Amino acid sequence: MGAIRASLDEDEIRRRSVPVSERLLSLPEYAASRSVMIYVSKKNEVYTHDLIRKAIADGKRVAAPLALPATRSLELGPIGDFDTDLRPGRYGVLEPVSAGLDPSDIEVFVVPGAAFDCHGNRLGSGWGYFDKLLLPLSRRQLTVALAFDFQVVEDLEKEDHDVAVDVILSETRTIRVCSERRKQ
Numbered sequence: 001m002g003a004i005r006a007s008l009d010e011d012e013i014r015r016r017s018v019p020v021s022e023r024l025l026s027l028p029e030y031a032a033s034r035s036v037m038i039y040v041s042k043k044n045e046v047y048t049h050d051l052i053r054k055a056i057a058d059g060k061r062v063a064a065p066l067a068l069p070a071t072r073s074l075e076l077g078p079i080g081d082f083d084t085d086l087r088p089g090r091y092g093v094l095e096p097v098s099a100g101l102d103p104s105d106i107e108v109f110v111v112p113g114a115a116f117d118c119h120g121n122r123l124g125s126g127w128g129y130f131d132k133l134l135l136p137l138s139r140r141q142l143t144v145a146l147a148f149d150f151q152v153v154e155d156l157e158k159e160d161h162d163v164a165v166d167v168i169l170s171e172t173r174t175i176r177v178c179s180e181r182r183k184q
Contacts, residue, residue, distance in 0.1 A: 004150050008044050016171055017047035020146050023169040024051065024110065029142045033107040035061040037076055040086060040094040045112045046146035053082050063106055066095045067129060074133045075099035076106065103133065109143045111165065116147050117156040120164035120177035134163040142166050149173070 008016070024030055036055055041048040055062045056079065065074040067089055077096025079085045089095035103109075111130050115123040122145055124130055134143055143165040152170055168175040 006044060013044060014047050016148055017146075019171045020046050020148070020169050021048075021051050023174055024144065024146065025054070027144065027167065027169070027174070030108050030144070033060065033142075035063070035106045036108045036110065037063040037065065037103070037106045038110040039112045040064050041112070042091075042093045046148065048110070048146070049082065051110075052079060056080065056082065061105075063101045064094075064096050065129070065133065066099045067091060067093070072127050072129055072132070074129050076101040076103055103137065104141075107141060109134065109137070109141065111143060111145050113145050113147065114151065115156060116145050116152050116165070116168045116175075118152070118154060118168075118175055118177070120145075120166065120168065120175075121156045121158050121162060122165055123156055128161055131161050131163045134165075144169060146170075 030036070038048050038052050038055065040052065052062060052064070062079045063076040064079050064086070066077045067074060069090055077099040078101055079096055085097055086094040087097050113122040113124050137143065144167045145165040147168055147170045149170045149172055152168060152173065152175070164177065166177060
């Protein structure tokens with residue numbers, strides 16, 4: 001799976017990202033939301049730069065994650081202007097220039113991952129940054145993963161600290177799951 005992602009050039013990533021983005025924009029919970037957290041894509045992830053720009057243009061309150069390596073956690077920072085409110089962070093990913101947004105104020109969280117299964121389980125980069133962010137969220141907050149079709153598999157091994165997502169969107173599928181977090 002990693003080899004497939006690594007083989008995608010920028011044009012292919014952008015082409016494959018269009019239907020994924022369209023699925024997010026048509027998701028009723030996203031359309032109705034006033035506040036969203038969207039990861040800022042890097043290299044071979046589903047491209048989100050245009051999604052972030054559109055969310056800003058649509059008047060949504062937009063946040064992006066800011067990595068805190070010392071604690072392997074994320075803070076959220078506001079993005080009002082894509083070109084001025086982001087800068088390269090420690091891992092080469094664009095991050096907000098400021099932080100301090102409360103995750104409880106965000107309605108929809110859009111997250112990346114290396115692989116996903118039909119139960120909402122998500123394989124990230126192995127450090128647990130997004131798991132720590134998603135764990136304390138309430139049932140009213142929706143978590144959405146963006147993926148390419150080849151990243152969605154039947155089953156992933158789940159570890160105790162892993163936090164499942166509520167919806168997985170790919171080029172051809174919208175997978176709604178009832179994650180353990182939403183059952184609480």
